Amino acid sequence: MTDTIWLRFDHVHYSYPAEEGQKAVPAVTDVSFDVHEGEFVCVLGHNGSGKSTIAKLSNAILIPDQGVVTAMEIDTSQESRELEIRQNVGVVMQNPDNQIVATIVEEDVAFGPENLALPQKEIRRRVDDALKAVDLYDMRFHEPHKLSGGQKQRVAIAGILAMEPHVIVLDEPTSMLDPKGRTEVLDYIHKLNRERGIAVVLITHYMDEAVQADTVYVMEKGRIVLRGTPEAVFAREDVLDSTGLELPECAALASALRQAGVPMPKSVLSPEALAEALAQVLPREVTP
Amino acid sequence: MSVILETKGIVYRYGVGTPFELKALDDVHFAAEKGAMTAIIGHTGSGKSTLIQHFNALLQPEKGQVLLSGEDVNRDKETKRRARFRVGMCFQYPEYQLFESTVYRDICFGPKNMGLSEDEIRVRVEKAAGFTGLTKSMLEKSPFDLSGGERRRAAIAGVMAMAPEVLVMDEPAAGLDPKGRRDIFRLIENYRTSTGSTIIIVSHSMEDVAAFANRVCVMRGGRIVMEGTVDEVFSRYDELRQMRLTVPKITDVFHTLRARGFAVDTNVYTVEQARDAVLRALGKAGDAAC
Numbered sequence: 304m305t306d307t308i309w310l311r312f313d314h315v316h317y318s319y320p321a322e323e324g325q326k327a328v329p330a331v332t333d334v335s336f337d338v339h340e341g342e343f344v345c346v347l348g349h350n351g352s353g354k355s356t357i358a359k360l361s362n363a364i365l366i367p368d369q370g371v372v373t374a375m376e377i378d379t380s381q382e383s384r385e386l387e388i389r390q391n392v393g394v395v396m397q398n399p400d401n402q403i404v405a406t407i408v409e410e411d412v413a414f415g416p417e418n419l420a421l422p423q424k425e426i427r428r429r430v431d432d433a434l435k436a437v438d439l440y441d442m443r444f445h446e447p448h449k450l451s452g453g454q455k456q457r458v459a460i461a462g463i464l465a466m467e468p469h470v471i472v473l474d475e476p477t478s479m480l481d482p483k484g485r486t487e488v489l490d491y492i493h494k495l496n497r498e499r500g501i502a503v504v505l506i507t508h509y510m511d512e513a514v515q516a517d518t519v520y521v522m523e524k525g526r527i528v529l530r531g532t533p534e535a536v537f538a539r540e541d542v543l544d545s546t547g548l549e550l551p552e553c554a555a556l557a558s559a560l561r562q563a564g565v566p567m568p569k570s571v572l573s574p575e576a577l578a579e580a581l582a583q584v585l586p587r588e589v590t591p
Numbered sequence: 592m593s594v595i596l597e598t599k600g601i602v603y604r605y606g607v608g609t610p611f612e613l614k615a616l617d618d619v620h621f622a623a624e625k626g627a628m629t630a631i632i633g634h635t636g637s638g639k640s641t642l643i644q645h646f647n648a649l650l651q652p653e654k655g656q657v658l659l660s661g662e663d664v665n666r667d668k669e670t671k672r673r674a675r676f677r678v679g680m681c682f683q684y685p686e687y688q689l690f691e692s693t694v695y696r697d698i699c700f701g702p703k704n705m706g707l708s709e710d711e712i713r714v715r716v717e718k719a720a721g722f723t724g725l726t727k728s729m730l731e732k733s734p735f736d737l738s739g740g741e742r743r744r745a746a747i748a749g750v751m752a753m754a755p756e757v758l759v760m761d762e763p764a765a766g767l768d769p770k771g772r773r774d775i776f777r778l779i780e781n782y783r784t785s786t787g788s789t790i791i792i793v794s795h796s797m798e799d800v801a802a803f804a805n806r807v808c809v810m811r812g813g814r815i816v817m818e819g820t821v822d823e824v825f826s827r828y829d830e831l832r833q834m835r836l837t838v839p840k841i842t843d844v845f846h847t848l849r850a851r852g853f854a855v856d857t858n859v860y861t862v863e864q865a866r867d868a869v870l871r872a873l874g875k876a877g878d879a880a881c
Contacts (some may be wrong), residue, residue, distance in 0.1 A: 349768040350739050356693050397766075451635060478766045481635045481795045482837050508768035549769035552798065552862055559866040565873065576843045585853045586874055 308363060308373075309469050309502050310338040310392060310449040315370035317356055330523040332355040333370075338470060341500045343493075345533075348522035349547040353452040354506045355397075355521070358474040359366040362392040374468055390419070393463030397475040398453035400448075401566040408450075408458055409434065415466045434462035436499070437491050453484025458492060464495070470494070477512070486508065510537070511551040514572045521546060534570045595625040596646060596678070596757050600609055603641055615641040616652070617813040623757065628783055628790040630800040632646035632836065634809035639793045642810070643759050646791070646854075647678035658716065659757075671686075671760045676705055676721045679755030685746035689734035694745045701753040719748040722782045724774075740771045744778070751782060757789045764799065771795070776803050798839045801825065801860030810837065822858055853861050 306472060315334045321327035331353045334496055337374045338344050348354045359365040360372050363379040372379040375391040396402050405411035416426045427470050434440040437457040444449070447458055456476055463471055471494065477485040504511060513519045517538045521529035523546045537543070539555055550558065557571035557580060571580050597868050603616040615638050623629045631639050644650040645657050648664045648671040648829075659662045664674040682688070691697035692856040698719055702712045720730060729737060734745055743763075751759065764772035764781065776799050783790050800807060800821070807824040809817035812833055817824050825831070825838055829848055832838075836858075845857045845865065853874045858867040 477630060483634065483835070493671060508767075509664055547768065547770040549773075552839065553844065555862045556841060556865050556869075559862055559870055563866065564871065574840050574844050574847075578842075578847050579847055581855075581869065582851065582853065583846070584875065585848065585855055585869070 307340040307577065308337045308343075309340055309375055310532075311373045312336050312357075312360070312505070313371045313373070315360060315367045315372055315404075317360060317365060317368050325552065329525055330438040331367075333463040334522075334525075334527055335370075336520055336527065336530070337553055338504055339497070340469075342451055342502050342506045343515070343517045344502070345516035345519045345523060345546060346504060346506045346511055347508065347510060347519060347536075348506075349508055352546070353525035354508075355474050356525075358394050358396075358472050358504075358506055361470070362394055363388045363474045363525060364394070365525055383502050386419075390466050392470045392472060393457050393466055393468040394474045395456070395471065395476050397478055399452055399459055399479070402459050402462075403447045403455060406446055407443075408439060408445050408447055411447055411458055412461045414464050416461055419466070429465045429467065430461075433461040435496065436464055437461045444565055452480045453487040456480065456484065456488045460488070460491060460495075470503070472506065474506045475508065476505075478508070506528050508548065510548055510554075511572075514551065516534065521548070533572060538569050592623050593659060594622045596791075597622040597658050598642070598645060598652075599656045599658065601642075601645060601657065603645070603650060603652050604643065605641075615813050616645075619813070619815055622832070623789055623791050624806065625789055626787050626824075627805040628780070628781070628792060628803060628805045629772075629808060630804035630807050631791065631793045632795070632797070632800060634834075637810040638813040639810055640761060640872070641813075643680070643761060643793060644761055646800060647674045647680055660668055662697070662815070670745050670856035671795075672800060673701060676753060677755055678757045678759060679750040681747055681750045681758065681760040681763060683765055684740070685763075686734075686742035688744060689746055689749075692733060692735070693731055694734050695730040698730075698749045698752050701749055705753060709726060715752040715754065719752040722751055723748040723778055724783075730733065740774070741776065742765060743771075745766065748780075755788070757791065759791045761793045761794065763792065764794075764796070770800060797825075797837055798861070800838050801842075801846070818854075820858060826858055828857070 312334050316333055317331040318327040319328045346354055346357055360367060361417050363385050366380045374388045377384050377388055379388055403411050404414055409430055412430045413426055415428050434443055437460055439457055439461060445456060476489050492503055495501045516533055519533050520527050521536060529539055529542050540558060551572060553574050554572050557567040557577060559569045565584055567580050571577050598619050598621045600618050600620060601616055602618060604707060605615055617643060633639050645652060651665050659674055659677060662670060665672050668724045689697050694715060698716045699712055702715045725748060734742055779790060780803055804821055807821055808815055825842060828835045828838060831872060842860055845855055847858050848855050849857050856868045859868045
């Protein structure tokens with residue numbers, strides 16, 4: 304993580320256009336945050352907290368009513384530079400079935416670069432590279448609708464990768480997947496961040512997906528109510544409680560034990576950390 | 592407890608006679624106890640959805656029988672029709688099936704098809720709305736003006752309004768945030784205890800299964816490979832791990848600790864059970880009732 308900022312929200316406000324006779328309800332209110340080069344950011348919030356609006360604002364699908372979003376230093380309100388913005392910041396949506404356009408996996412991945420009017424050879428290179436990055440190269444001739452949910456979501460990610468973006472924004476990419484698909488997709492997202500230096504904005508309501516992020520932002524009613532490292536954010540149970548989010552089970556147990564007078568460190572988030580913390584307090588079996 | 596719904600050695604294949612033929616159910620013996628919540632777990636493709644579609648005769652087995660209160664649901668047209676009303680189905684993402692102009696009218700759809708009187712229908716709708724926490728003003732709205740969680744509850748109310756003896760739900764909490772999940776499971780549990788209905792639930796969330804189910808049934812490759820109480824099934828930890836089925840994360844931690852030689856129970860599946868187990872091991876009474 305460096306000081307270079309790849310995506311910036313600067314006092315952003317947004318309301319969806321209201322129907323006639325009704326008042327517009329603000330979806331996002333005064334939101335500011337930066338995504339640095341190579342950073343892994345997690346935006347947490349329950350359904351209706353404004354998370355998805357953040358995704359749509361990040362690459363000019365929506366333009367702020369007030370404030371500015373800049374993607375790789377380009378103001379997203381500059382309509383003439385829309386294509387450039389979307390090359391730099393790619394968005395993966397929740398439902399894999401809503402974002403697959405072709406009938407063959409590799410054609411779907413090629414859709415983006417084809418629209419950039421790149422030379423044939425370059426498209427081939429990018430498609431192969433993207434499919435290899437998510438381990439779907441061997442399935443490149445398959446029909447997307449016959450893949451599992453996790454595989455479909457990986458096709459969607461490959462489609463974004465083929466645009467060679469700096470930032471990938473994922474809007475609840477795992478909420479429609481089974482546990483296996485969920486782990487699979489998360490593993491690839493982390494790998495892309497680690498190995499390719501792609502900055503990730505993971506939007507989710509699963510707090511356990513935020514454990515490994517560099518920075519966590521918690522949203523409630525369109526505002527950011529908490530920000531910081533996962534440890535710092537998860538320690539603020541007072542605020543989290545009111546947002547309808549639930550602590551990851553391991554953290555919830557640590558907290559329950561702390562309340563019962565058992566010493567537990569503040570930073571227990573993962574199963575490994577919980578096992579370690581319990582190992583410090585539990586008695587050894589006398590007869591093994 | 593008596594059995595209300597059971598399958599006896601049912602077999603079902605998809606795409607018979609094509610290169611894609613797939614045996615989805617292979618000699619399945621399933622039984623649901625009256626008034627209990629039974630959870631069916633297993634990986635995608637293990638046969639869960641195919642199995643539940645047999646419960647109200649949406650699919651007919653090639654071999655074997657589906658018995659509802661001892662009666663073969665596939666005997667004739669009449670038994671099939673009865674099964675559709677006695678066994679209510681709530682598929683994944685049921686809110687996609689909302690279609691009426693108001694929530695009230697949508698919930699009416701099932702009871703209307705049963706040929707009930709207007710008065711009876713009104714009573715049913717109000718009851719179902721009560722169970723699912725839908726307010727009067729929500730009932731007058733278009734389903735499309737509700738939030739995702741409210742739409743889900745409206746769709747569930749539509750099935751509850753038919754007052755089925757057995758309510759089958761495929762991933763009722765899929766895609767909801769953690770609070771939404773808990774709310775859905777609590778309302779189902781409340782519905783079960785107040786009406787005495789039998790609930791069959793398909794779920795991927797072991798945490799929810801551990802917290803709410805009375806019995807658990809594990810499917811793999813079109814067969815039922817384990818069946819029992821939450822305790823009986825989750826205690827077969829190593830076998831579940833081998834099937835690459837997850838157990839609650841907390842349970843994992845306690846098995847790790849046990850393997851490292853700590854004196855702690857491993858039959859813990861929820862945060863409360865885990866807290867009590869630790870307090871017991873530390874010799875603190877706490878509010879641990881054991």
